Amino acid sequence: MIEESYHLEWLVVSHEPRRWNFSENTNLSEVLVIARKREQANEDERVNCINLWRQPRNAVEALGVARALLSSDPPDVQNDPGALEVAPSGEKLGEALSVPWVWLRGRLWSFPCTFAQAELVRALFHLLDGKLYLPGEGLFPKRGRIPLCALQELGELGFDRRDIHDGFTLARSRTSYPAFWGHDAEAVLSMAQRPNRYLNPRSQPAQGRPLRHASDLWPKAGQVLIAERLRLNTQRLTAVFVERKVLSNVWWPLATELSEERQKALVLWLNSTLSLLMLSGHREETEGAFIGFKKPVLKQMPVLDVRNIGDPALKKLAQAFDQFANDPLLPFPEIANDPTRTAIDKAVADILGLPDFGILRELIAREPILCLNLDRLMLRTA
DNA sequence: GGCAGACGTTGTACCTTCAC
DNA sequence: GTGAAGGTACAACGTCTGCC
Known part of the structure; x- marks a missing residue:
């Protein structure tokens, strides 16, 4: 239903050890999903994925994170270099990437939230496409793809x-x-x-x-x-x-x-x-x-x-x-x-x-x- | 052929047990 | 008490069968 009628706007995951959850009453891993209902799908829709290394400790810090995320566009996981550093008050709290919603629909939503480090997420995305991605070196093999099935x-x-x-x-x-x-x-x-x-x-x-x-x-x-x-x-x-x-x-x-x-x-x-x-x-x-x-x-x-x-x-x-x-x-x-x-x-x-x-x-x-x-x-x- | 209920199969969320 | 490993109740789904 969400894939048809909604634009998945934000995915937020905590990679902080022993704080995999956001709710108070669980120890289980959780993901924060924000989706907006709309009439028609737009091919330009993007999903912003926040991989938190450390959760904000209070409301002020959380607001700082939100402000930082809203003021910049996270880079594309496959086609852009680097990641948006989430560091509202100097200390790094995580990294953000984005992925086209049209790409993620029908796939596992967890792909862009698999790792805390954006470069590993990038490597995963390219591997799904049959390519080895090495930071600073690019994609391999230069011709063709790793034979996967x-x-x-x-x-x-x-x-x-x-x-x-x-x-x-x-x-x-x-x-x-x-x-x-x-x-x-x-x-x-x-x-x-x-x-x-x-x-x-x-x-x-x-x-x-x-x-x-x-x-x-x-x-x-x-x-x-x-x-x-x-x-x-x-x-x-x-x-x-x-x-x-x-x-x-x-x-x-x-x-x-x-x-x-x-x-x-x-x-x-x-x-x-x-x-x-x-x-x-x-x-x-x-x-x-x-x-x-x-x-x-x-x-x-x-x-x-x-x-x-x-x-x-x-x-x-x-x-x-x-x-x-x-x-x-x-x-x-x-x-x-x-x-x-x-x-x-x-x-x-x-x-x-x-x-x-x-x-x-x-x-x-x-x-x-x-x-x-x-x-x-x-x-x-x- | 269409439908509903019974029954079997599959998958997993939750619970229990164990070891340190 | 806690982390790690194992067990099972239950829900969802699929198929079969009998009835109309």
């Missing part, structure tokens, strides 16, 4: 944990139904994983629930698992490759006909910094660093099209996966100093003909939603 073109996401609980109980011994259960930040360290639990098919439904038959659920088991929810401040992996097909409670299995080589290439891509950028843009934020990936959104998310990258590139990506598969990654906040993530990124860059994008690792590591503080963003002067 919607995840759903590569396979089908499996059942969620509710369905698994309707069909199975956790077994105390090995069964015919291996599973990859849980996401312990101190245990899931590398891309290659093995089944860690086994499931017993239910013969009777759980109390008050319909019975799901194992034969209905098992066809959507997979070897590629994509995180269903993540804690960006503690966890390390966005996807893993399991040596056998498994079901899971907190990972989406990808049921796919892709060869093992292509699946490995996909998992390598999903753990690259470029994919972390893309996943961040498609997250559903619950409480700051605690995020989820909903099935309808995730299946539309662009990923590397491992069907159309050519055999030599495919082989190199799969080899790179094998090389780093058992190397531990550091938690996401340490991404800038993570040798394994750096090696994954270098492999992806070399194989796709892209320049080094280490600068994006550095920028992401500064994001408050990962490191839960503003120290990496703010320039403190004595």
